[in-house]
Amino acid sequence: MNEYFAYTFAVLLFTIFLSSFLFKRYISVAKKYNLYKGYNERSSHKGQVYTGAGILVAYVLLIGNIVLDTVSIFDFNSINVVIISSVLVSFVGFYDDFMDITAFHKYIMLLFIIVMTINSELILGKNIINNLHGFLGIYEIPYVLGLAFTAFVYLAVINAVNLMDGIDSYLAIFCSLVCLLFGLIFLNGSILTLSLICLLLIASLSVFIRYNLSSTKKLFVGDAGSLFLGFWIAYFLVIFINMTDYVGFFTVFAIKAENLPVLAVAIINIPVLDTLRVMLIRVLKGKSPFAADRNHIHHIFIDKGFTHLKTCFLLCLINFLNLSIVFLLEPLFESLLLTIIFIVMNLFWFFMFQKLNSRTTA
Numbered sequence: 001m002n003e004y005f006a007y008t009f010a011v012l013l014f015t016i017f018l019s020s021f022l023f024k025r026y027i028s029v030a031k032k033y034n035l036y037k038g039y040n041e042r043s044s045h046k047g048q049v050y051t052g053a054g055i056l057v058a059y060v061l062l063i064g065n066i067v068l069d070t071v072s073i074f075d076f077n078s079i080n081v082v083i084i085s086s087v088l089v090s091f092v093g094f095y096d097d098f099m100d101i102t103a104f105h106k107y108i109m110l111l112f113i114i115v116m117t118i119n120s121e122l123i124l125g126k127n128i129i130n131n132l133h134g135f136l137g138i139y140e141i142p143y144v145l146g147l148a149f150t151a152f153v154y155l156a157v158i159n160a161v162n163l164m165d166g167i168d169s170y171l172a173i174f175c176s177l178v179c180l181l182f183g184l185i186f187l188n189g190s191i192l193t194l195s196l197i198c199l200l201l202i203a204s205l206s207v208f209i210r211y212n213l214s215s216t217k218k219l220f221v222g223d224a225g226s227l228f229l230g231f232w233i234a235y236f237l238v239i240f241i242n243m244t245d246y247v248g249f250f251t252v253f254a255i256k257a258e259n260l261p262v263l264a265v266a267i268i269n270i271p272v273l274d275t276l277r278v279m280l281i282r283v284l285k286g287k288s289p290f291a292a293d294r295n296h297i298h299h300i301f302i303d304k305g306f307t308h309l310k311t312c313f314l315l316c317l318i319n320f321l322n323l324s325i326v327f328l329l330e331p332l333f334e335s336l337l338l339t340i341i342f343i344v345m346n347l348f349w350f351f352m353f354q355k356l357n358s359r360t361t362a
Helices: 002-033 054-068 076-099 103-118 143-162 170-188 192-212 222-241 249-253 257-267 269-284 297-303 308-332 335-361
Strands: 036-038 048-050 131-135 138-140
Touching (some): 002 048, 002 192, 054 076, 054 222, 076 192, 076 222, 103 143, 131 257, 143 222, 170 192, 170 308, 222 257, 257 269, 257 308, 257 335, 269 297, 269 308, 269 335, 308 335
Antiparallel strands (some): 131 138
């Protein structure tokens, strides 16, 4: 374990140094090749902002994989397919940042990558939800159905994370906190490789936040970053749901296997709630659920006069509050009652956000 912490410290320093160098150089490249995206009335920014910087986070992870692949205490070989797939997802996002492909074509490409990842022999059984362990009375799931359900989870999580990239720091800080949580869970369960990947992502995002908040050197991760981060969070969530033999925190807190799916959704509660909320509103208005608008929760707070950073911290706090409530109630209830409580809690926030939005638009 001492060896792990020594490598961890070295990786942290290396990632911060490499990320700082890459983001600084990206600004020069972005200026030279006009890697910006104009923003419209839906945006929370004015003028042109350089975007697509999320491709650098994927690059840092790829370099980390190459450098650490020979270290005996890590097992990158077992997740090389996941890492390569995440980089491909980032490339799809980078292309979309500047070419504006349709949502249908983008999600078809993502679906192809996701299915190939899930179906890989190297990770088969670890990255597919084929057993819900009693959640709502459901146990084993047929392979094809499990494949389809897991692919849906990936797409849903990626979409929810992608929709967060509308204000400064929100996506980066939220994803860093999620990676911190999973990093601690994986470290406690001696899943050292995934714990190190969480650290790589946190370190790279911490450098990015500086540029994201800058008034003179502002960068956005764009779809290249949001799709990439959404892919990894989806992967962590699927692994989390399948961690029934985990001997770390779950043993200490006696978490029921059937409640793991509820906890998984609670980890990214606000992004999921926001996605369902805006899609419902669009459908009720006769619009496509994928039509862009300015109805997101973070837009509501920005329109109420909150700063980007205050909005970010408020939404992260609400998400943490919801997760804490579910975590504390989990030992007391089986999956059905816990799910009902979770739904009621989300309905409360749904109507709270709707009320706030109506006052904003009044």
